[in-house]
Amino acid sequence: MAVKAAETGDLRILLVEDMPEDADRVIAQILAAGMRASFQRVEEEAQLLGALQDFQPDVVLAELTMAGFSGFRALDVVRQVQPALPFLFLTSTTGEEAAVAALQRGANDYILKHQPARLPAAVSRAVRDARTESDRVRVEGELMRAQRLESLSLLAAGLSHDLRNILQPLLIMPELLKARTDDPQLRHMADVIAECGRRGHEMAESMLSFVRGSRKPSERVPVGHLFEAVQLLLRGSLPAAVSLEVRQDDLDLTVEGNFTELQQVLLNLALNALQAMPHGGRLGLRAERTGRHEGRFWLCITVTDEGIGMDAGTLAQLFSPFFTTKPDGTGLGLTSCKRIIESCGGRIEVTSVAGQGTRFDLHLPLSDPSEADQVSHPPAVRGTGPAVLVVDGEATRLSLLGNALSSQGYLLHLASDGAAALRMLQANAMPALAILDGGAALLPAHALLAELAAQGFQGTALLMLDEGDDAELSVAEGVDVHVLRKPLDMQQVFHSVATALTT
Known part of the structure; x- marks a missing residue:
């Protein structure tokens, strides 16, 4: 049989x-x-x-x-x-x-x-x-790329600060020179130096503004939504020998922070835990109130594993930039996690026993319950026409598509990854059209479309692919998928969107 x-x-x-x-x-x-x-x-x-x-x-x-x-x-x-x-x-x-x-x-x-x-x-x-294993490799590759970008951001911020200090004399000395001479040639040379100093200072300021502006604004993040997104992204990465246990004592816990960054922290810690359990075990994710401290109520998010653990020497260097125990690691993952948690006003603690496992505790201040309970989402961009969902991890292209399509009268919902898109749609109706980056590693396009179809989406999807890339176009029942080739031609985008919405 x-x-x-x-x-x-x-x-x-x-x-x-x-x-x-x-x-x-x-x-x-x-x-x-x-x-x-x-x-x-x-x-x-x-x-x-x-x-x-x-x-x-x-x-x-x-x-x-x-x-x-x-x-x-x-x-x-x-x-x-x-x-x-x-x-x-x-x-x-x-x-x-x-x-x-x-x-x-x-x-x-x-x-x-x-x-x-x-x-x-x-x-x-x-x-x-x-x-x-393929999903795990993709997810880890995407996280490594994000960590490299984080490193470049930190380096750019430091370079901008040093450049401004170096350029300060070029803004001050020319005026002092002009005050001490009537020679027109010297005064002209002082003006040239001052102009160069101003341009250099503006470049340093632009660099710093870019670094600061790359961070998304703070929002009220429900911990339940955060856990759901992390479980969704881990779904394809859990080995058969590992069980995921999620527990949240209070369903109304909310923290102030950036959803995508907090998601990155939990995903990073979870993937580290999976690597530490080559023979299987339990991966734990828990959130609970921890009482009042310094005039505020606090939350503790705990990530635990039953893996190989760490010795005292490793623990002492764990959050040092570029320190890693992985042959292909960047040494920036936990440094980024620490920075993100501290930017939310919290702290991160770790305990580990070699051969028994590791525990990370993320202590975060809870949102003030007197504030409005509405969680901020990226707004639907202008337009009153058919709703279009755009999911793209490349911020410049996402912004370009949002502005271009909204100028044509469409109602735009913009998301940087699949988990954010699903979270956004909990508060909005299903779109008539979805435009997705086919190269996404975190919740790939085919998995996102399957989730959307399961929730009732039966529209058309446009998949953005590089030249030479191919994709399985029969992704989910009821979803018609077409390809948009990168680099995007906006006239072709307008034509493809209009055709998809009229057929």
Whole structure:
């Protein structure tokens, strides 16, 4: 009897098998388990290389022993071309040594043909694990990029401050020189120096204004909404061996801060916790009141893990810029977290025991309950026409699209990421059109569209992609998806939006 497999969507399964009858039995077993899949069979190396390029399989199932082609050679070819592609051996060969050799060589699993009942579940698990790892890599890459930008922002602020100090004499000395001479040439030279000083000072001020202006304004952030967004972003990153436990004692807890920055803090700490638990465990996220202090009521958000922990030496340097224990880390993640929490008037504390786990406590002042309970959202930009949702992590392009489309009479909802978009739509009706950045790593466009469709969105989506990038356009049932190529041509954008809203 076939064992039902977990839902994985439509799969492309590549069979490396020289016996067509055996391949037919494998296909029947997978389809009988309720899995949706298309199949292709190959039996030699050249065919395998062609299928990897043209068929683009989600998983490879290979016979270990074949007359003209080795299963181990097939594994080596797959690992060279697509190292992360799930690979499972199907074989009639029994014996523990063969299974161990296959797994040590890099296979994901080893299944005996005369015991095929667990085949569908093994395929499903291998695909899910591969997708989880891919999502984790994307999320960590996006966080690393944000941390680099944060570092550049800090460097720009420091450089601007130093430049202004250096340029101060150029603003003062020319006037003193002019007061001490009537020579027209010297007075002209003093004016030239003063003008250069003013221009340099304006450049330094512009740099500092840019750094300050890059931070979004403070808002009232409901902790419940914050937790929901973090859970949504972590959904594709949680390994099967890790459980997420979320607890909020008071559903009305609200803090003053920037939603996106606080989301970045929790996501950073959560991903660090996942890396610290390679063998699984519990990831905890909790919020609770901690009483009154310094005339204000306080909240504590706690992130805990059951991972490898840290020693005293690591703890002492934890928040030092550029200190990292990761081979590819920037050493800026926790520094940014500390800055964000302190900018909200709070503090961050950490306790850790090697071999037992780590706990981060984020102490934040609660919002004054006497203030208005309305949480600020980015306003719907001008216009009274159809509502258009634009989600783009690039601030300049997001602003450009908002201004350009609002000038055409559309009602714009602007969000810098998918979680912010979903939060915004809780207070607004579904848009008629969604314009999404196809390169987003945090809650990718296909996942955001699936969430929107689940909430009732049945409009059209325009996916912004770089030249050469491709995307699966049948993302969610009822959602029609089209492509906008970057760099954007505004006339093409206007035409695509108008066409999408009239068809």
